[in-house]
Amino acid sequence: MKDYLTLRFFDKFxxxxxxxxxxxxxxxxxxxxxxxxxxxxxPTLFNQPNQKKKKDQNYFLRSLWMYVFxxxxxxxFMFLGENYFFQMSIMFGIMMFIIMTAMISDFSTxxxxxxxxxxxxxxxxxxxxxxxxxxxxxxxxxxxxxTAVVAIPFIVGIFRHGLxxxxxxxxxxxxxxxxxxxxxxxLYILILRLFDGEKLKDIINYVQIGLSITMxxxxxxxxxxxxxxxxxxxxxxxxxxxxxxxxxFASPFELVLGQNDDQVFVIFTVIAVAVPIAALLVYIRSMSxxxxxxxKLANHAVSKEPKQKTGKVGLxxxxxxxxxxxxxxxxxxxxxxxxxxxxxxxxxxxxxxxxFPFIFIFNQLQVESLAEIATxxxxxxxxxxxxxxxxxxxxxxxxxxYKGSWIYKTIPINDLEPLYKGTLKAFIIKLHxxxxxxxxxxxxWLFGFRIxxxxxxxxxxxxxxxxICFTILKGSLPFSEPFDxxxxxxxxxxxxxxxxxxxxxxxxxxxxxxxxxxxxxLIILLIxxxxxxxxxxxxxx
Numbered sequence: 337m338k339d340y341l342t343l344r345f346f347d348k349f350x351x352x353x354x355x356x357x358x359x360x361x362x363x364x365x366x367x368x369x370x371x372x373x374x375x376x377x378x379p380t381l382f383n384q385p386n387q388k389k390k391k392d393q394n395y396f397l398r399s400l401w402m403y404v405f406x407x408x409x410x411x412x413f414m415f416l417g418e419n420y421f422f423q424m425s426i427m428f429g430i431m432m433f434i435i436m437t438a439m440i441s442d443f444s445t446x447x448x449x450x451x452x453x454x455x456x457x458x459x460x461x462x463x464x465x466x467x468x469x470x471x472x473x474x475x476x477x478x479x480x481x482x483t484a485v486v487a488i489p490f491i492v493g494i495f496r497h498g499l500x501x502x503x504x505x506x507x508x509x510x511x512x513x514x515x516x517x518x519x520x521x522x523l524y525i526l527i528l529r530l531f532d533g534e535k536l537k538d539i540i541n542y543v544q545i546g547l548s549i550t551m552x553x554x555x556x557x558x559x560x561x562x563x564x565x566x567x568x569x570x571x572x573x574x575x576x577x578x579x580x581x582x583x584x585f586a587s588p589f590e591l592v593l594g595q596n597d598d599q600v601f602v603i604f605t606v607i608a609v610a611v612p613i614a615a616l617l618v619y620i621r622s623m624s625x626x627x628x629x630x631x632k633l634a635n636h637a638v639s640k641e642p643k644q645k646t647g648k649v650g651l652x653x654x655x656x657x658x659x660x661x662x663x664x665x666x667x668x669x670x671x672x673x674x675x676x677x678x679x680x681x682x683x684x685x686x687x688x689x690x691x692f693p694f695i696f697i698f699n700q701l702q703v704e705s706l707a708e709i710a711t712x713x714x715x716x717x718x719x720x721x722x723x724x725x726x727x728x729x730x731x732x733x734x735x736x737x738y739k740g741s742w743i744y745k746t747i748p749i750n751d752l753e754p755l756y757k758g759t760l761k762a763f764i765i766k767l768h769x770x771x772x773x774x775x776x777x778x779x780x781w782l783f784g785f786r787i788x789x790x791x792x793x794x795x796x797x798x799x800x801x802x803x804i805c806f807t808i809l810k811g812s813l814p815f816s817e818p819f820d821x822x823x824x825x826x827x828x829x830x831x832x833x834x835x836x837x838x839x840x841x842x843x844x845x846x847x848x849x850x851x852x853x854x855x856x857x858l859i860i861l862l863i864x865x866x867x868x869x870x871x872x873x874x875x876x877x
Contacts, residue, residue, distance in 0.1 A: 340371050342476045359465045366456070366469040371476075403484035406434050410489040414496045420594045421601070424586035427489070428512065432582060434485055435478075436516055467623060478513050501593060508585040511612045515581065518615040525622050573600045584608035655761055660749060664758025668732075669766050671815050677736050681819070685724035686771055692720040693775060697782075706782070713848060715783045718794050719841040721775055722801055726833040728767065729805045732759060733812040734819045741816035752813075753873045759814045760802055768798065789854045790844070796861035797840045803868035805833055 343364055346353075353360045413427045456466055486509055494502045577583055577600075587604035590596045656662040672678060696717045700709055735741075744755075776791045847853035 338368075338372065340368065342371065343368055346472065353468065356468075357462075357464050358468045359462065362461055363465045363469045363472075366461075366466065367472055370469065370473045400480060400484040403434065403481060404488065407485040407488050410486075411492050414489065414492050418594070420589035421583075421586050421596075424508075424589045425580075425582045427582075428508070428585045429582040431485060432512060432516065435482060435513070436520075474517060478517060482509060482513055497593065501589070504588050504592060508588065508608070511608060512581075512585060514612040514616050518612065518619045521619055522615065522622070525619075578604075578607070584611070655765060656758060658754055660754035661758040661761075664755050665762045665765075668759040668762035668814060671735065672762065672766060675736060675815075677819050678731060678734070682724075682728045682731050682767075685727050686767060689721040689724040690771055690775065692723060693717040693779075696720075710783050713845065715779050715787045715790060716794075716841055716845060718775060718779060718791070719797075719837055719844075721772060722798060722837045722840070723834065725768070725798070725802055726805050726808060728763065729760070729802065730808045732763065732814050733809055734817050735815035736819060738816055738818045741813055744813055744816070751874075755814065756806060756809065756873050757869070760806060760809075764799065764802060768802070769795075772798070789858060790848070793844060793847075793854055793858050793861060796858065796865060797844070800861060800864045800868050801833075801836065801840065803865070803872050804836065806872055808833070 346364070346367075350360050353363065410427050410430060413423045486505075490502060490505055493505055584604045584607045587601040587608060591601045591605055652662050652665060656665050672682075694717075697709060697714055700714060749755075772795060776795075780787060780791065844854075844857060847857040850856075
């Protein structure tokens with residue numbers, strides 16, 4: 337195995353590990369194996385499909401250039417005047433978003449790894465050595481990730497603001513990394529104490545999804561904590577600001593460099609230091625219990641499938657015309673519900689579709705009152721819930737159990753139309769419509785019942801749009817390909833479909849300019865739905 341630079345660095349501190357009772361040669365070998373295994377794990381950000389895997393090729397290291405690119409977006413905030421609190425709040429907000437997103441997608445496989453316990457517990461290796469190897473693995477992973485994001489902004493900051501800035505910057509980065517890792521671990525510890533088996537895995541999956549959505553919402557809240565008047569940036573502290581971590585870590589810059597000894601910045605600075613350290617101490621005390629409870633991940637519980645209710649059966653017959661289509665509807669519904677990787681890749685985009693329509697309303701609230709907005713046509717921002725549709729439809733062809741797709745060949749049908757229709761209708765009924773109903777209810781409350789025809793028109797437009805997006809799926813059977821073949825270039829393939837969303841929105845806007853225009857648009861959409869769902873799905877083996 338390769339003698340990694342990380343291992344040679346830890347060799348310089350061998351005496352420290354030995355002093356704390358760690359069997360360093362064994363720990364080094366365990367860490368070497370972990371780093372070697374990392375080469376075989378393709379990060380979520382950097383899937384390279386249909387390519388021959390080269391020997392000893394570290395895909396994680398190759399993915400770091402993307403995080404370097406993300407770090408470039410932080411540089412402009414270095415030049416926003418001398419308001420350090422504003423600059424660093426936005427910078428740390430973006431930085432925490434990038435790091436936590438990466439941790440959500442790839443970190444759980446490191447933290448929740450139970451192979452150490454299963455393999456090494458039967459060997460003469462003490463728990464301290466195993467835990468230290470795991471901790472160093474996490475630290476090395478996080479160090480490389482953080483360095484890729486902050487290296488260039490850090491260098492720019494030294495030239496822009498001086499040496500003291502760089503010292504504060506490094507200290508805050510360390511505290512942020514501690515907070516990110518420890519809070520994630522403590523959250524998992526809490527879940528592990530309360531649940532076990534398959535239920536635990538589902539909860540972790542939903543927590544990851546919810547956290548990614550929360551970070552997007554939190555970034556919007558952070559940006560609106562400041563008021564920009566002409567060129568002056570003002571900050572009016574409110575009690576809920578204490579729950580925004582980027583403000584904690586920005587306060588030392590305002591306190592030291594900005595020489596602003598306001599009580600708020602003193603309190604935030606104390607919190608920035610105290611919370612990560614306190615969280616770390618709690619985590620260290622909970623590590624043994626965490627490792628014990630982690631074994632629950634190896635438990636597999638079989639959940640009973642609920643019986644079909646009469647109302648659901650009736651709705652299914654109404655939605656799906658044939659028995660074959662209903663069978664594929666149930667199959668796709670089950671797969672979307674039980675495929676954890678599918679949920680992890682698709683559900684965040686569903687959550688974003690709940691958030692994005694309101695972002696534009698929040699922006700408009702800066703210049704207009706809610707009553708003035710309610711008389712306008714900003715309800716057309718509902719079209720932003722279409723954004724997740726192409727990605728979700730594209731992901732319908734991937735599955736963690738793709739090897740079972742041989743069953744399609746055993747089905748006695750020549751026409752694939754019921755398969756595709758049943759799958760897409762399951763997506764509409766199970767994922768798209770529930771989100772749209774929530775959005776519609778809120779928008780009708782905001783804009784009044786006058787927009788009900790528009791809401792119906794947008795729903796019908798989404799059904800036409802989903803039928804058109806079927807062309808992404810066409811040529812591949814649903815749930816028949818492994819997730820690691822999901823190509824990044826397919827993201828570019830969804831671009832024309834994104835442009836099509838704008839076409840729907842523009843046509844709808846033009847329809848609102850004429851009397852009864854929306855009702856005429858509704859009739860056109862009904863006809864378009866009939867044609868699209870009859871003509872676009874004619875596929876045979």
